[in-house]
Amino acid sequence: MARFVIRRLLQSAVVLLGVTLVVFLLLQLVPGDPVRVALGTRFDPQTYEALRARAGLDQPLVVQYFDYLRRALTGDLGVSFRSGRPVTAIVLERLPATLSLAVTAVLFAVVIAFPLGIVSAIRSGSLVDHAARVFSQFGVSVPDFWMGIMAILLFSGVLGWLPPSGYVALTEDPGRWASHVALPAATVGLVTASILTRFVRSSMLEVLSEDYVRTAEAKGLRTRVVVLRHVLRNALIPVVTVVAVQLASLLGGVIVIEVLFAWPGIGRLTYDAVAARDYPVLQGAVLLVAALFLLVNLVVDILYARLDPRITVK
Amino acid sequence: MINRDGQLGRALSALRRDPLALTGSLVLVVLVVVGVGGAWLAPSGINEVDVDRMLQPPSWAHPFGTDELGRDVLSRVMVAARVSLQVGLVSVGIALTVGVTLGLFAGYYRGWLDNVVMRCMDVLFAFPVLLLAVAIVAVLGPGLLTAMVAIGVVYTPIFARVTRAGVLSVREQVFVRAAVSVGASDLRIMRRHVLPNIAAPLIVQTSLSLAFAILSEAALSFLGLGVQPPDPAWGRMLFDGRGFVTEAWWLGVFPGAAIFLTVLAFNLVGDALRDVLDPRQLTVNEARRSTS
Amino acid sequence: MKPVLAVEDLTVTIDTRRGPARAVAGVDWAVRPGETLALVGESGSGKSMSVLAATGLAPRTARVSGRIHLLDTELTGLPEQRRRRLRGRHVGFVFQDPMTSLNPVLTVGRQVVEAAQEHLGLTRRAARSRAVELLDLVGIPSAGQRVDAYPHQFSGGMRQRVVIAMALACEPDLLIADEPTTALDVTTQAQIVELVADLQRRLGTAVVWITHDLGVVAGIADTVAVMYAGRILEQGPVDAVFGAPSHPYTRALLAARPDPAAGDADLVTIAGAPPSPLDLPPGCAFWPRCPVRGDARCEHEMPPLVPVSAGHQVRTFYPQATDRRD
Numbered sequence: 001m002a003r004f005v006i007r008r009l010l011q012s013a014v015v016l017l018g019v020t021l022v023v024f025l026l027l028q029l030v031p032g033d034p035v036r037v038a039l040g041t042r043f044d045p046q047t048y049e050a051l052r053a054r055a056g057l058d059q060p061l062v063v064q065y066f067d068y069l070r071r072a073l074t075g076d077l078g079v080s081f082r083s084g085r086p087v088t089a090i091v092l093e094r095l096p097a098t099l100s101l102a103v104t105a106v107l108f109a110v111v112i113a114f115p116l117g118i119v120s121a122i123r124s125g126s127l128v129d130h131a132a133r134v135f136s137q138f139g140v141s142v143p144d145f146w147m148g149i150m151a152i153l154l155f156s157g158v159l160g161w162l163p164p165s166g167y168v169a170l171t172e173d174p175g176r177w178a179s180h181v182a183l184p185a186a187t188v189g190l191v192t193a194s195i196l197t198r199f200v201r202s203s204m205l206e207v208l209s210e211d212y213v214r215t216a217e218a219k220g221l222r223t224r225v226v227v228l229r230h231v232l233r234n235a236l237i238p239v240v241t242v243v244a245v246q247l248a249s250l251l252g253g254v255i256v257i258e259v260l261f262a263w264p265g266i267g268r269l270t271y272d273a274v275a276a277r278d279y280p281v282l283q284g285a286v287l288l289v290a291a292l293f294l295l296v297n298l299v300v301d302i303l304y305a306r307l308d309p310r311i312t313v314k
Numbered sequence: 315m316i317n318r319d320g321q322l323g324r325a326l327s328a329l330r331r332d333p334l335a336l337t338g339s340l341v342l343v344v345l346v347v348v349g350v351g352g353a354w355l356a357p358s359g360i361n362e363v364d365v366d367r368m369l370q371p372p373s374w375a376h377p378f379g380t381d382e383l384g385r386d387v388l389s390r391v392m393v394a395a396r397v398s399l400q401v402g403l404v405s406v407g408i409a410l411t412v413g414v415t416l417g418l419f420a421g422y423y424r425g426w427l428d429n430v431v432m433r434c435m436d437v438l439f440a441f442p443v444l445l446l447a448v449a450i451v452a453v454l455g456p457g458l459l460t461a462m463v464a465i466g467v468v469y470t471p472i473f474a475r476v477t478r479a480g481v482l483s484v485r486e487q488v489f490v491r492a493a494v495s496v497g498a499s500d501l502r503i504m505r506r507h508v509l510p511n512i513a514a515p516l517i518v519q520t521s522l523s524l525a526f527a528i529l530s531e532a533a534l535s536f537l538g539l540g541v542q543p544p545d546p547a548w549g550r551m552l553f554d555g556r557g558f559v560t561e562a563w564w565l566g567v568f569p570g571a572a573i574f575l576t577v578l579a580f581n582l583v584g585d586a587l588r589d590v591l592d593p594r595q596l597t598v599n600e601a602r603r604s605t606s
Numbered sequence: 607m608k609p610v611l612a613v614e615d616l617t618v619t620i621d622t623r624r625g626p627a628r629a630v631a632g633v634d635w636a637v638r639p640g641e642t643l644a645l646v647g648e649s650g651s652g653k654s655m656s657v658l659a660a661t662g663l664a665p666r667t668a669r670v671s672g673r674i675h676l677l678d679t680e681l682t683g684l685p686e687q688r689r690r691r692l693r694g695r696h697v698g699f700v701f702q703d704p705m706t707s708l709n710p711v712l713t714v715g716r717q718v719v720e721a722a723q724e725h726l727g728l729t730r731r732a733a734r735s736r737a738v739e740l741l742d743l744v745g746i747p748s749a750g751q752r753v754d755a756y757p758h759q760f761s762g763g764m765r766q767r768v769v770i771a772m773a774l775a776c777e778p779d780l781l782i783a784d785e786p787t788t789a790l791d792v793t794t795q796a797q798i799v800e801l802v803a804d805l806q807r808r809l810g811t812a813v814v815w816i817t818h819d820l821g822v823v824a825g826i827a828d829t830v831a832v833m834y835a836g837r838i839l840e841q842g843p844v845d846a847v848f849g850a851p852s853h854p855y856t857r858a859l860l861a862a863r864p865d866p867a868a869g870d871a872d873l874v875t876i877a878g879a880p881p882s883p884l885d886l887p888p889g890c891a892f893w894p895r896c897p898v899r900g901d902a903r904c905e906h907e908m909p910p911l912v913p914v915s916a917g918h919q920v921r922t923f924y925p926q927a928t929d930r931r932d
Binding site for chain 1: 661663690691692693694695697698699701703706707708709710711712720721724725769772775
Binding site: 014015016018019021022026027029030031137138140141142143145146147149150152153156157164248249251255256259260267270271273274275277279282286289290293294 | 433434440444552566
C-alpha cells in the first residue's frame with residue numbers, strides 16, 4: 001500500500017511538473033509582447049517595465065521557467081496585469097463559489113444517477129431501463145449552456161421561482177445561496193447524471209453476471225441484500241473514479257455555466273482573464289485547476305485501493 | 315486478420331438495422347447538405363439587418379423568428395451548420411492524425427519513446443477539456459482556425475491512448491511477428507498490419523469525438539472565442555440571444571436545438587458503431603465529456 | 607426413505623434470440639438422505655440446468671415445468687419468496703470455479719455465515735464463532751485468523767474449502783456440487799472429493815454431484831444418471847450402471863475414461879458433437895454419434911426409458927446390442 005501511494009505520488013509530481021511547463025509556455029505563445037498586449041490603451045512605460053520585470057520577462061527562457069517554478073512552489077503565481085494584485089489571492093477567493101457549485105452539482109447527479117442506473121440494470125429491458133437510456137443519451141448530447149438558458153427561461157422567466165443569475169455566498173445566507181445555486185447546479189448536474197447513469201448501469205450489469213452473485217442467490221438471500229451487499233459494493237468501486245473525475249473537471253471546467261449564470265467562480269475568472277488578456281491570472285487559474293484535477297485523481301486512486309482489498313496486496 | 319472492408323461492411327449493415335442509428339445518419343446527411351449549401355438554401359441573407367423586424371416571433375416569413383437586429387434566425391442557423399461541421403471535422407482530423415501517429419510509434423517501439431509520449435499525453439489529460447481549449451485560444455487569439463487547433467490538441471490524447479492500447483495488443487500477434495521475421499520494414503508493418511487491425515476502435519472514437527468536438531466548438535463560440543461576428547455560429551447566437559430569451563424564446567431554442575440534434579446524431583451513430591465494432595471499448599470518452 | 611429432492615418430468619426451455627432452446631426435456635431423478643446422486647454428461651447436456659431449475663436458480667429467461675419436491679414441499683408454483691427461504695436453509699451449493707464464486711470485497715468469514723445469519727438469525731458474535739467452526743470443519747488451518755481474510759488471500763483449493771464451508775452453514779439436507787473440482791489441479795481435486803465424502807458421512811447430507819468425470823462418480827456416488835441433450839439416457843445404482851452399462855453413450859464415456867495413472871481428467875473423445883438445443887432431432891439425440899446405429903426408428907422416434915434390472919433404466923431400443931468397431 002505504501003509503495004503504491006509513493007509510486008502514484010511520484011507519477012503525479014512528474015505530470016504536475018509537465019503541467020507547470022505547459023502553463024508557463026502559454027505566456028510565451030502569445031504573439032508579440034504579452035505585457036504590451038495586456039496593457040493596451042492603458043500603456044505607460046513605467047507600469048510596462050515594472051510588470052515585465054515582475055513577470056521576469058527580461059530573463060532567458062530557461063531561467064524564467066525555473067524562476068516561475070520556484071515561485072509557484074512557494075505559492076507565488078505572479079501579479080495580475082490588470083489590478084496588480086497577487087494572482088494566488090485572486091484565484092483562491094474564487095474557489096468557494098466554484099467548489100460549492102461543483103459539489104452541489106455532483107451531489108445532484110449522484111442522487112439521480114445511482115438509483116436510475118441501479119434500477120435500470122436490475123430491471124434491464126424494462127420501461128425504467130429504456131427511460132434511463134433515453135435520459136443518458138439526451139444528457140450526453142445536450143449542450144449544458146443551452147439547457148441552462150432553457151432553465152432560466154422556464155424557472156425564472158415563465159414560472160418566476162428562481163433568480164436567473166447571481167451569487168450569494170453559502171456562509172452569508174444559506175437560503176439565498178440555495179436559490180441561486182439551484183439552476184446552475186441542476187443544469188450541470190443533469191449532464192453529469194446522464195454520464196454517471198451509463199457507468200452505474202454498465203458496471204452493475206457486469207457485476208450482476210458474476211459467479212459470486214449467483215452464489216449469493218444460492219444462499220437464499222433476499223434480492224435487496226444480494227443487490228446491496230454483493231452487487232452494489234463491487235459495482236460502485238469503478239464508478240467512484242468516474243464521480244471523482246467528474247467532480248475534478250467541474251472544479252475548473254464550468255466556464256460557460258459560470259458565465260451564463262454570473263457565478264463568480266474560477267471559470268468566470270478564467271473567462272474574464274481571457275477577455276482582459278490578463279495572462280498571469282489565466283495561468284494561475286489553469287495551474288490551480290490542473291493541480292486540483294491531479295490531486296482529486298490521486299486521492300481517488302488511493303481510495304480505490306482502500307475499497308478494493310485485491311489491490312492492497314499486489 | 316480482420317479485413318478492413320469486412321469491418322466497414324459490418325458497420326454499414328448494422329447502421330441500417332438500428333433505427334436510432336439510421337435516424338442519426340439521416341440527420342447527418344441533412345446536416346451536410348445544409349452545411350455545404352447553407353448560403354444558397356437559406357431563405358434570406360444572414361446579415362440583413364432590419365430594425366423594423368426586430369425580435370419577431372416565428373412566422374411563415376421567418377419560421378425561426380428574427381433576432382435583436384431583425385436578422386432571420388433560420389438562415390443564420392442554416393449557415394452556421396457549416397462552421398460546426400468544419401470545426402468538428404478539422405479538429406478531429408488533427409486529433410486523429412497526431413494522436414494515431416504518436417500512439418502508433420509509442421506502442422510499436424515502446425521504451426523511452428513510449429514513456430515520453432504518454433507522459434506528455436498525461437499532462438494534456440490533466441486539464442479539463444474546455445479550460446485547455448480556452449487557454450489555447452486565449453493565447454493564439456480567437457477565431458475559426460485557432461478554435462480548430464485548440465479542440466484538436468485537446469482531443470489528441472484520447473486518440474493516442476486508444477491507438478497505443480490497440481497496438482500493444484496487436485503487435486504480439488502471429489501475423490505481425492511473421493511480418494517482422496520476413497524482414498518487412500517497421501513503417502510497412504505499422505501501415506499494412508497494425509493499423510488495419512486497430513481500425514475498429516478508431517472508427518468508433520472518431521465518430522464519438524466528432525460529437526464532443528462540436529459541443530466544444532459551441533462552448534467556445536458561446537464564450538466569443540470561436541468564429542468572429544458577423545459570421546454566425548450556433549454557440550455565439552445563444553450567447554447573443556441569452557439576454558432576450560425571456561421575451562424572445564426562439565433565440566434560445568433554435569440554435570441550441572441545432573447543436574443538440576447534431577451532437578445527438580453523431581452520438582447515436584457512434585454508439586451503434588461501438589456496439590458492432592468494439593463492444594468492449596472503454597468509455598473514456600464519456601468520462602471526458604466534461605461539462606462546459 | 608423419502609427423497610430430499612426429487613424432480614418429475616422436469617422440462618426447461620430457455621428463450622434465446624434465435625428461438626426457444628430446450629435445455630432439459632422430461633427428466634426424473636431423486637436423491638435420498640445421506641445418498642449421493644451423480645449427474646453425468648458433457649457440457650450442455652442439461653445436468654446443471656436441471657439442478658438450477660429445480661432450486662430456482664435458472665436464468666430469468668428460462669421456463670420451467672414439471673414437479674419438484676424438496677423435502678415435504680412442492681416447489682413448482684411456489685412464490686419465489688418461499689423458494690428462496692428453502693433454498694438457503696435446506697440446500698447448499700458449491701459451484702465450479704472457486705476463483706469467481708466468492709465475493710472479492712467481503713471477508714470469507716462474513717460470506718461463510720451469511721446464509722446462517724439470514725435463515726437462522728444468528729447474532730453477530732454467534733455468527734463469528736460459527737464461521738470459525740465451519741472453516742475449521744473444512745480443514746482450513748488457523749481458522750480463527752483466516753476468518754477475517756479476503757478470498758484473494760487463499761489458494762484455489764482453500765477457496766473451494768471456503769465455498770464448501772459456506773454451503774454447509776445452515777447444515778442443509780442437500781448439498782449441490784456443480785463440477786466443484788474442474789477448476790482445480792489434480793491433487794487438490796482428490797482432496798476436495800475426499801473432504802465432501804467425509805463431511806457427508808459425518809453430517810448425513812444428501813449430495814447431488816454434477817460432473818463429467820466418471821472417475822469421481824465411481825468413488826463417491828450411490829446412484830448415477832447419464833444425461834445427453836437434455837434427457838437421461840441411463841440411470842441406476844452406480845454398480846449396476848458401471849458393471850453393465852447398457853447405453854452405447856455410457857459405454858463410450860466409460861471407454862474414454864482416462865487411465866488414472868495418466869492423470870489427465872480431460873476425457874470425452876467421442877467423435878462428433880451433441881445437437882444444438884435450438885434444433886433437437888425427433889428421435890434419439892445420440893443417434894448421429896452412436897456406435898450401435900440401429901435403424902430408422904432411432905432416427906425418427908424417441909426411445910423410451912426401459913428397465914434392465916432393479917432401478918436400472920436405459921433409453922435405447924437396443925439395450926443388449928454390442929458396439930460396432932469400425
